[in-house]
Amino acid sequence: MGLGSKIKRLVGTDFVDDVQQQIKDVMDQGLDKHIKIAVTGLSRSGKTVFITSLTHHLLHAHQNKSLPFFSAAGDHRIISVKNISDQSPHPFPLKDAVSALSQEPPQWPPSTTGLSEVRLAIKYKPGNRLKRLVTDSATLYLDIIDYPGEWLLDLPLLNHNFEQWCDKQRELFALEPRASLAQSWLKAQESFDWLAPADTSRIDELSREYTALLHLFRQQPYALSLLQPGRCILPGDMAGDPLLTLFPIIPAVDKSDVPPDSAYALLQQRYTLYREQVVKRFYREHFSRFDRQVVLVDCLKALNNGKPCFDDMKLALTDILQSFNYGSSGFLRRLFSPRIDKVLFASSKADHVTANQHHNLDKFLELIIQDAQRDMRFEEIDTACLAVASIRSTESAQAKLDGQQISCLRGYDKSTGEVVALFPGEVPVELPTDNDWNSSRFQFVDFAPKKLPSSDLRPEHHIRLDQALEYLTGDLF
Ligand SMILES: Nc1nc2c(ncn2[C@@H]2O[C@H](COP(=O)(O)OP(=O)(O)O)[C@@H](O)[C@H]2O)c(=O)[nH]1
Ligand SMILES: [Mg+2]
Structure with a gap:
């Protein structure tokens, strides 16, 4: 009987197999690891602040004070964290933020x-006993990219050709508030002969009006999210590029015989070029290889702005999340890119509500992302919902109302800078009724930030960032 078999008899087969597997894993993978986390979220959902605060707290994690539920820090195993972002062609402006x-x-x-x-290099003492036998320290390289949320809305275009995109937009433009706000643009589209030779000056005019509409839809009180193409709102280095003279054709057009010099053909070509040259490149370079993902959602914005905003946000997020590479679907996709195996849905700005509402915020977030989450669960992706605040900007206070003690918040109003103390109200755990939506029941105010110190960081400077980190990376240390 070999030694392996003898040990198996003494301590049990499962245990030995497990240890053998772990040793093999350590040998196969080496101790240094590289992980890319995608921080996904619509514009203004809190991505930049999240990345700034997370990085700042991690850079101080060796002091082990502000991230108690991030076990590597809580167990004093972080040796040192180095910011190596300058190795990237586009370093994140951490210092400025x-x-x-x-x-x-x-x-x-x-x-x-x-x-x-x-880009961070996190040097730590391994928590796993087997890894500790091999070495005293290992390094985890962590990459996170930041980009405008507006561009994220382009990813769903990869799944649609021009005709399909127009069909989707037709459905959207039939709904309020788009239908009323776009009335004259829609009328102009109705009277346009899309199969006639392209009159570029009229197309340019319709395109300018479309871009103006996108900006209007985005503003208060509409606060809509599903605005495409993203570069029409935020062109970046594409400002003035003729590719952005692009919009969907809303009336149904007979496509059995589209002349190549027609207005329809021209817009179709621009759309295809935009998708191939702008969106595909963005996806290939930045989104095709991710290990884990955070989806930040500003639930309170949805509550503040009413049902059309809520519905549109839900649609936009569901569409976006279908563009990522989850689970086993697609043999080729699995071969060429590692699958995303964990997704954290985080309800951002949780400091806008009192602590007893955080659980409700988790539940409310589930209502917004339930379709996307169902698809992920089907693919056996690990998902969780967590209310977080990257920069906790309020303090809790108690007040008496009609003889009853109630929990309030105190902070500085974002627009006036004045101290405000208020009862922010309750977050519903079910879809609000039409009555609730119309009653202006939800009015969460925006706060100015509380100062982020450069030393002596403490857990009260954020809400649950450490739990988010533990969920996303805890198993790697
Ligand atoms: N109170 C509070 N407000 C936040 C927090 N994070 C973001 N915000 C607010 O949301 C705005 C947008 O955040 P930002 O990170 O720039 O969003 P992005 O567009 O997703 O990158 C900020 O200017 C703040 O007003 C937070 O943790 N607490
Ligand atoms: Mg940002």
């Missing part, structure tokens, strides 16, 4: 207008 948040009075970092990347 942190100095905005730590100046007097602190400011939120400016909106993102381009692409940038954070």
Whole structure:
């Protein structure tokens, strides 16, 4: 009987097989690992602030104070974290973002207008006993990219040709508030002969009106999310590019014989070029290889702005999430890119509500992402919902109302800078009724940030960022 078999008899087959597998894993994978996390979210959902705060807390994690539920930090196993973002062609402007948040009075970092990347090298003592036999320390390389949320809405275009995109947009433009706001543009489209030779000056005019409509839909009080193409709103380095003279054709057009010089053919060509040259490149370079994903959702924005905003946000998120590479579907996709195996849905800005509402916020988030989450569960992807605040900007306070003690929040109003103390109200755990939507019941105010210190970081500077980190990376340390 060989030694392996003798040990198996003594301690049990499962245990030995498990240990053998672990040793094989350590040998196969080596100890240093590389992980890419996609931070996904619509524009203004809190991506830049999340990346800034997470990076800032991680860079101080060796002091082991502000991330108690991130076990590598909580167990004193982080040796040192180095920011190596300057190795990237587009380093994330961490210094600027942190100095905005730590100046007097602190400011939120400016909106993102381009692409940038954070790269961290995290040196740690392995938690796994077998790994510790091999080495005292290992390094986890963590990459996160930041980009404007507007561009994310382009990813679903990869799944549609021009005709399919127009069909989808036709459905959207039949709904309010789009239908009323776009009335004159829709009328102009009705009277246009799409199969006649292209009159480029009229097409340019319709395109300018379309871009203006996208900007209008995005503003308060509509706050819509499903706005495509993303570069029409935020062109980045494509400002003035003729490819952006692009819009969907809403009336049904007989496509049995489309002349190649027609207006229809011209817009179809532009759409195809935009998809091939802009969207595909963006996807290939930045989104095709990810290991894990955070989906940030600003649930309170949906509650503040009413049902059309809620419905549109849900549609946009479901569409976007279908563009990622989850689970086993597609043999070739699995061969060429590692699958995303964990997705954290995070309800951002949880400091806008009192602590007793965080659980409700988790539940409400599930309502928005339930379709996407169902698809992921089917593919056996690990998912979780968590309410977080990257920069906790409020304090809890108690007040008495009609003799009853109620929980309030105190912070600085974002627009006036004045101290406000308020009862922010309750987050529903079911879909609000039409009455609730119409009653202006939900009015969560925006707060100015609390100062982000550069030393002595503490858990109260955020809400559950450590739990988010533990979920996303805990098993790798
Ligand atoms: N109170 C609070 N507000 C936040 C937090 N994170 C983001 N915000 C607000 O949301 C805005 C947009 O955040 P940003 O990260 O730029 O969004 P992005 O467009 O997804 O990158 C900020 O300017 C803040 O007003 C947070 O943790 N707490
Ligand atoms: Mg941003």
